[in-house]
Each structure stands twice: as C-alpha cells, then as structure tokens.
Amino acid sequence: MSDLKKEAASLHTAATGLRGTGHHTTKPLQEFKAASHDLSALGALGSLLGAKGEIEKGMNTLAKLTQDLHEEWEAEAKFMGEVSDAFDLLDVLLAAAGESGKSGKKG
Known part of the structure; x- marks a missing residue:
C-alpha cells in the first residue's frame, strides 16, 4: 500500500x-438545554443570590458553544x-503515470 493510500485511509x-x-452528544446536549430552564435544584439559595x-x-x-463545535467538527x-x-485520486494518477512510463520505455 502506498503512502498516499495509507494517508487517505487514515x-x-x-x-x-x-x-x-x-451522535454521542445530541441527547446530553438536549437534556442540558432543558435543565437550563429548570434550576429548581438551586432552591432558595439561587433565588436569594440572584x-x-x-x-x-x-x-x-455552553449549549450554543457545543452546537458551534458540532458544526466545526462537521x-x-x-x-x-x-x-x-x-489522495486516493493522486495515488491512482501516479500509479497510472508510472505504468505509462514503463510501457513507453519498453517500446
């Protein structure tokens, strides 16, 4: 396997x-977004401190940044x-050029 072929596969x-x-973060992100509107776990302390x-x-x-990160990953x-x-195409073209060079020298 040529180096280009290996790089292309990688x-x-x-x-x-x-x-x-x-796909792994979609559900947790939805749950996180929903939780941002229900902060009852803070109780009175959260309200008192504003x-x-x-x-x-x-x-x-954080939810918006995560969505932006997903877009960046895509x-x-x-x-x-x-x-x-x-790389795949270049590998094919180089192989073809090598083959045509060999057949040109034989004749």
Whole structure:
C-alpha cells in the first residue's frame, strides 16, 4: 500500500469518527438545554443570590458553544474526507503515470 493510500485511509477513518461525535452528544446536549430552564435544584439559595439568571445564561452559552463545535467538527470531517479523496485520486494518477512510463520505455 502506498503512502498516499495509507494517508487517505487514515484521513477517511478520522473523518468518519469525527462525524460520529455529534451522535454521542445530541441527547446530553438536549437534556442540558432543558435543565437550563429548570434550576429548581438551586432552591432558595439561587433565588436569594440572584444566581438563577446568570446560571441559565451560562448554560445557554455552553449549549450554543457545543452546537458551534458540532458544526466545526462537521466542517473538519468534510474537509478531511475531501483530502482523503484527493489522495486516493493522486495515488491512482501516479500509479497510472508510472505504468505509462514503463510501457513507453519498453517500446
């Protein structure tokens, strides 16, 4: 297996893994977002300190950042897949060029 072929396979595997990360965090993120509106666990302490609004705002910010991270991971996975495809094509083209060079020398 050529180095390009190995790199392409490695990138393809990495891209596939990166695409799958969102599937593992979707449910926990939904639960986290829902919990940001129900901060009853803080009880009176949260109300007394006026912390509820700040905590809710912070949790919403974390949820938004996580969604942004998912989008970034998708973009990275797409790019890695494209590079993998380009390496595969380049490997085929180099092999074909090598074969045509050999047949040209025989004649």
